[in-house]
Every structure is written in C-alpha cells, then in structure tokens.
Amino acid sequence: MIEVVVAQNLGAFALDVDFKTDGRFVALFGHSGSGKTTLINLIAGLTRPARGRIVIDGETLVDTTRGILVPACKRRLGMVFQEGRLFPHLSVKQNLLYGAWFAGAVDKSGAELARVANLLGIDHLLTRYPNRLSGGEKQRVAIGRALLASPKLLLMDEPLASLDDARKLEIMPYLERLRDEAGIPVIYVSHSVGEVARLSDTLVVLSAGKMRACGPTLDLMRRVDLFPAAEGGDDAGAVILARVEKHDPDYDLTTLVSRAGEWRMPRLDVAEGKDVRMQIKARDVMISREKPDNMSALNVFRGVVEEVGAMDGASVELRVDCKGETLIARLTRFSVERLQLAVGEPVFAIVKSVSFDRRTLGSGWQDLRASDASAGAE
Ligand SMILES: Nc1ncnc2c1ncn2[C@@H]1O[C@H](COP(=O)(O)OP(=O)(O)OP(=O)(O)O)[C@@H](O)[C@H]1O
Numbered sequence: 070m071i072e073v074v075v076a077q078n079l080g081a082f083a084l085d086v087d088f089k090t091d092g093r094f095v096a097l098f099g100h101s102g103s104g105k106t107t108l109i110n111l112i113a114g115l116t117r118p119a120r121g122r123i124v125i126d127g128e129t130l131v132d133t134t135r136g137i138l139v140p141a142c143k144r145r146l147g148m149v150f151q152e153g154r155l156f157p158h159l160s161v162k163q164n165l166l167y168g169a170w171f172a173g174a175v176d177k178s179g180a181e182l183a184r185v186a187n188l189l190g191i192d193h194l195l196t197r198y199p200n201r202l203s204g205g206e207k208q209r210v211a212i213g214r215a216l217l218a219s220p221k222l223l224l225m226d227e228p229l230a231s232l233d234d235a236r237k238l239e240i241m242p243y244l245e246r247l248r249d250e251a252g253i254p255v256i257y258v259s260h261s262v263g264e265v266a267r268l269s270d271t272l273v274v275l276s277a278g279k280m281r282a283c284g285p286t287l288d289l290m291r292r293v294d295l296f297p298a299a300e301g302g303d304d305a306g307a308v309i310l311a312r313v314e315k316h317d318p319d320y321d322l323t324t325l326v327s328r329a330g331e332w333r334m335p336r337l338d339v340a341e342g343k344d345v346r347m348q349i350k351a352r353d354v355m356i357s358r359e360k361p362d363n364m365s366a367l368n369v370f371r372g373v374v375e376e377v378g379a380m381d382g383a384s385v386e387l388r389v390d391c392k393g394e395t396l397i398a399r400l401t402r403f404s405v406e407r408l409q410l411a412v413g414e415p416v417f418a419i420v421k422s423v424s425f426d427r428r429t430l431g432s433g434w435q436d437l438r439a440s441d442a443s444a445g446a447e
Pocket residue numbers: 079080081082099100101102103104105106107108260
C-alpha cells in the first residue's frame with residue numbers, strides 16, 4: 070500500500086496531492102510542469118514537503134505532524150532517471166553490483182545478478198562499458214542496478230524520455246516483465262498516454278500540482294475529460310480486454326473477441342486462446358449514424374453514446390458503450406453537431422486500428438466472456 074498526502078510550495082507552483090493505492094505499477098501521469106518530478110522527489114526523500122505524510126507498505130517515511138522524516142538513503146527506494154546515470158568507468162556488471170553493494174545487499178552466489186540480468190535481457194552485456202551501450206541498454210542496466218539494491222519500491226522518472234521511438238519499443242517488453250515478474254511495486258512517471266495505457270494498472274493524474282484522478286488505469290482511460298486533445302492527449306483512448314480467437318492464414322488475419330464483439334486485424338503474433346490488452350486510440354474511432362456497408366474497415370460495433378465531452382474546442386471526445394465495452398471516439402465538434410450526437414443516441418463505432426499489450430490477464434476475463442457469449446460484431 071502506498072499512501073501519499075503532501076503539500077509543497079515552489080515559488081509560484083503549489084503541489085497538493087493526496088492518494089492511496091495498492092497498485093503494483095502506478096503511473097504518475099501529467100503534462101509538463103504538472104508536478105510529477107516534484108512529487109517523485111518528495112517520495113524519494115530528495116526534498117521534504119511543507120506538510121504531509123508518506124507511508125510505503127506500512128512504514129512511515131514522512132509525517133510532518135509527528136516530526137518523522139526518514140533520510141533518502143534509509144528509505145530503500147530504487148530510483149531510475151531519464152538518463153541512466155551509469156558510472157562510465159565501471160563495466161555493466163560492476164554498475165549492477167554497485168546497487169547491491171550500496172544497499173548492503175550483495176548476494177555472494179551471484180544468483181540475484183543472474184536473475185536480474187536475465188529479466189532485463191542484459192546478460193550478454195556484463196563485461197561491456199557504458200560507452201558501448203545503446204540508450205535502451207543503458208536504461209535496462211540502470212533498472213537492473215536499482216533492482217539489485219532490493220528496494221521495496223522502484224521510482225522511475227520518465228525512464229524512456231531520452232530514447233527515440235525505436236528504442237522505446239525495444240525496452241517496453243522488459244518493462245512489462247519488470248511489472249509482471251520482478252515482484253517490486255513501481256511508481257512510473259510519464260507524460261505519454263500510450264506508455265501509461267500499456268504498462269500501468271493504476272493511474273494518478275496530475276494537473277497544475279493538483280490530483281485530478283486516481284484509480285484503475287482501465288477505468289480512467291474510459292473518461293472523456295482526462296486526456297482531451299486540447300491538452301496534447303493525442304494517444305488517448307480506451308483500453309479493452311480481448312481474447313485471441315483464431316488466426317486465418319489465407320488472409321493473414323487474426324480474430325479476437327471482446328465484450329463489444331469480434332475484432333479482425335492483421336495477424337497478431339499471439340497464440341490462440343491468449344488474452345491481450347488493446348488500446349483503441351480515440352483518434353482511430355469513427356462514428357456513423359447508419360450501419361456502414363461496403364467499407365474497408367473490419368471492425369464495426371453497434372453502440373450508444375454515453376457521454377459527450379466538453380464542446381469548447383475543435384475536437385470533442387465521445388464515450389460510446391458497445392454492449393458493456395467502452396470506446397472513446399474523438400470527432401470534430403462540427404461532426405458532433407452535424408450528426409446530432411447526444412447522450413442516449415444509437416451509433417456505430419468504426420475502429421481503424423488497435424495497439425496491443427501482451428499482458429496476461431487474471432480471472433476477470435472469464436467472467437466477461439461468460440456473460441457475453443452471444444456478443445458479436447455487426
Ligand atoms: N526549485 C524550484 N523552484 C521554483 N519552482 C520550481 C522548482 N522546481 C520546480 N518548479 C516548478 O514546479 C512546477 C512543476 O515542476 P515539475 O518538474 O515537478 O513538473 P513535471 O510534471 O515533472 O514536468 P516535466 O514533465 O516537464 O518534467 C514547474 O512549474 C516548475 O517550474
């Protein structure tokens with residue numbers, strides 16, 4: 070359990086945040102200047118709050134009313150920054166072991182080093198020096214170094230920010246493994262909706278130093294007010310759960326099933342019967358009043374408008390319920406008015422493309438499936 074209630078003034082900026090979560094991968098999301106780094110520094114103990122309380126897994130690190138302020142070095146929190154900050158004169162192995170040595174957690178058998186190096190796919194790099202590593206490799210070593218100090222919480226401050234898109238994609242599967250296999254809770258700072266949607270189970274949304282929302286990522290991604298295009302939320306869109314039903318080798322297509330119905334898309338490299346988490350970006354969802362015929366898009370779902378977002382910009386977010394599945398669509402305000410879209414109106418949602426996360430799901434999926442056995446796409 071992570072409990073953070075803090076207030077801090079930095080010049081004209083005021084941070085005032087209050088959240089409590091038992092999430093295992095908590096994303097701290099907000100646009101530039103919203104206070105993410107200020108908050109992570111307070112949790113790490115690099116700065117002290119004017120007032121507040123920080124409790125991690127039952128241990129009080131800060132409580133200003135009781136005069137408790139555990140120093141940073143005694144908090145047992147791992148830290149990964151935007152740039153890896155590796156020691157250039159030490160090999161990868163020495164960098165990794167430094168974390169364990171610093172925390173007094175050296176495992177003489179080397180088993181822990183081997184496990185972490187394998188988890189992060191850096192076992193073949195142990196004798197190299199940082200100047201011969203790619204940006205993504207450096208970050209994986211930095212994560213490994215933090216893990217080897219056996220922290221009770223890992224704080225990651227935009228660890229992908231300094232990487233190009235190709236390197237970001239390359240490191241993603243390792244972050245997923247970290248989330249699923251390392252057994253250490255993570256607070257992950259990001260201003261990328263795509264990263265947050267793919268990685269986190271819990272989301273804390275900050276705006277101008279205040280907390281706008283805290284809750285399960287899947288729930289918050291369905292809200293039309295949190296990621297408007299006007300604030301640069303270009304990757305916004307609902308995250309849904311689906312199961313790989315079958316592959317069609319003739320057309321190189323994969324069929325998936327979710328509550329909304331059947332999805333067809335270019336062949337996915339995931340075995341039949343496996344569950345996936347898909348993000349449907351709002352900008353990739355079109356809305357039609359009539360059932361579209363003779364069109365190339367393969368994924369058309371019958372739904373009902375549940376919410377219409379703020380009508381004060383050029384684009385508007387719409388929440389559409391498709392047989393219990395939520396899709397978010399982003400339309401121009403002109404289209405919303407022309408199609409006379411309002412809450413309760415029946416529509417068809419047309420999905421152009423989907424991004425995937427290979428997360429293996431828990432038991433929730435079985436329930437979804439049983440209750441919607443008859444659901445099918447239009
Ligand atoms: N020491 C300081 N003195 C005065 N203002 C500060 C100080 N440190 C940060 N700020 C201000 O506090 C606000 C929040 O900064 P912070 O770095 O926490 O934002 P952020 O959400 O992490 O942004 P980014 O995504 O750009 O890193 C900004 O307006 C910043 O200018």
